[in-house]
Amino acid sequence: MMQNPSVRFRTWFLAAALLAAPFVRLPADGVAPPVPPTPGIPPPPAAAAPRFSSDLYRVEKQIVSSSGRVGEEAVYSIRVDARDDIEQVRLLEILPPGLEYIGAEPAPAEVVNGAYLWAWEGMQRNTSREVRLRVRPADGGWFVTNTKVAVVPVVALPLFAGRPKLQLEKTGPSAAELGSDINFQLVVSNVGTAAAENVRVSDTLPAGLYGADRSGNVVNFHIDRLAAGERRVFDVPVKAAVKGEWDNHANVFFEQAIQANATAHVSIVESKVSIAKSGPARAYTFTEAGYTITVHNDGDTVLENIRLADEVVDGLRFVEASDGGQFHRDTVTWTIPRLAQGESASRTVRLSGQKIYTSTAEAVATLVTGKQAKASATTVWEGAPGVLTELMEDVDPVRVGKNVVYTVRITNQSPMTAITGDVLLKLTGELRPLEVTKKSGAAIDGQDIIAKGVQIKPKGSYTFKVTTEAVKSGMAWARLEFSADFLQRPSVKEESTNVY
Structure with missing residues (x-):
């Protein structure tokens, strides 16, 4: 009679080579010898443990189900776990006499004299294989x-072989001014899977370009080794020598053959542009003044994307600009999209002077080739002038033979600007001028008193007195005129005196 399968059992395993492969033995009824032994039941025979473990794989056997009675089916499993990659896995199960084979899942690959063989080509690390066997004891006792x-371990050594693959990029300006220095750039990249050695880069310059040393039209570079994924950059500085359309070709050689090529096109032009700027020569502070900037295409080619910049110098305040001009910090900018040969374009800007001074602001037109034209306008910003003229007499009426003193005062009412002007006092025949205030700059000239180029500071005044004698009865007149460049006509004051 078989032992109850729920009783604990001990396991052992013996390791051996392929021909004497390790055994994992398990009583067919799945019961290890009881501890302590049950009376009437013989102790189990000596056997290997139901588990085995190595660095390559692990094997474990266990009872799945068993009634422990003769003639009834029992199921046990065998599980193989791969701890590393292994190949040619062979599992051989040997049943003792009296233990009938009913079936297995999966079915064995081969059956020879009561031995059942399962074979797998290989198992990857951390994978498992399991076999379940169904058996039936024909008699009582231990089985x-x-x-x-048996397995064959796998030892792997990766070996990679790749191919280099070269790419070439060439960049440079699309347009250049005749006689200018320009630069092309070559970028060699290895996009393959192996290093390239003894790489040569050749740049053939067209007739319209020549290198810095003018020694020839071919520029060469050498790369000893270019690893996979690596790139090298080379500069090719040249002079734009001849007008026209030119293609600049470059090749990269590896193993004596062209691996890649690239081309950059450049238009060499001789563009000419002129610029004029106009504005008021003089203006009053805190008022607005308009400036006009005109750009003209003087060359033999169409000009595109001309950048026009007009500076707003310190002391000026930006008010507005035409044609969408953008003001940023101290500059107003426009982009003129296109100017045909002989065509002009004008832009305007309005500014306000914030102090008394002379401003000079420059406008610059810049072509895509880098060529520039400049013009400037100068404005004298003045304070708005204001003048007060006064003429006063000390007596009226006056007897013949007596004196009359006239006081002349010119006042500059502007708080910011000095003024310069001429003073003229005219007397009629009833009066004769005798003398004028000394060191006043005024002088008697017949019936006139004249002061030329009188300068008056802001909020200042100019004063002198004229002493006259009444020489003839009648109505005498004194006429004061003040003339200055900011006055369209002289400022006039008159005073009458009755002489009797």
């Missing part, structure tokens, strides 16, 4: 099933 497992 020990033996399992042999």
Whole structure:
């Protein structure tokens, strides 16, 4: 009679080579010898443990189900776990006499004299294989099933072989001014899977370009080794020598053959542009003044994307600009999209002077080739002038033979600007001028008193007195005129005196 399968059992395993493969033995009824032994039941025979473990694989056997009675089916499993990559896995299960084979899942690959063989080509690390066997004991007692497992370990050494693959990029300006220095750039990249050695880069310059040393039209570079994924950059500085359309070709050589090529096109032009700027020569502070900037295409080619910049110098305040001009910090900018040969374009800007001074602001037109034209306008910003003229007499009426003193005062009412002007006092025949205030700059000239180029500071005044004698009865008149460049006509004051 078989032992109850729920009783604990001990396991052992013996390791051996392929021909003497390790055994994993398990009583067919799945019961290890009881501890302590049950009276009437013989102790189990000596057997290997139901588990085995190595660095390559692990094997474990266990009872799945068993009634422990003769003639009834029992199920046990064998599980192989790969701890590393292994190949040619062989599992051989040997049943003892009296233990009938009913079936297995999966079915064995081969059956020879009561031994059942399962074979797998290989197992990857951390994978498992399991076999379930169904058996039936034909008689009572202990049945020990033996399992042999043999594997071939796998030792891998990766070896990679790749191919280099070269790419070439060439960049440079699309347009250049005749006689200018320009630069092309070559970028050699290895996009393959292996290093390239003894790489040569050749740049053939067209007739319209020549290198810095003018020694020839071919520029060469050498790369000893270019690893996979690596790139090298080379500059090719040249002079734009001849007008026209030119293609600049470059090749990269590896193993004596062209691996890649690239071309950059450049238009060499001789563009000419002129600029004029106009504005008021003089203006009053805190008022607005308009400036006009005109750009003209004087060359033999169409000009595109001309950048026009007009500076707003310190002391000026930006008010507005025409044609969408953008003001940023101290500059107003426009982009003129296109100017045909002989065509002009004008832009305007309005500014306000914030102090008394002379401003000079420059406008610059810049072509895509880098060529520039400049013009400037100068404005004298003045304070708005204001003048007060006064003429006063000390007596009226006056007897013949007596004196009359006239006081002349010119006042500059502007708080910011000095003024300069001429003073003229005219007397009629009833009066004769005798003398004028000394060091006043005024002088008697017949019936006139004249002061030329009188300068008056802001909020200042100019004063002198004229002493006259009444020489003839009648109505005498004194006429004061003040003339200055900011006055369209002289400022006039008159005073009458009755002489009797």
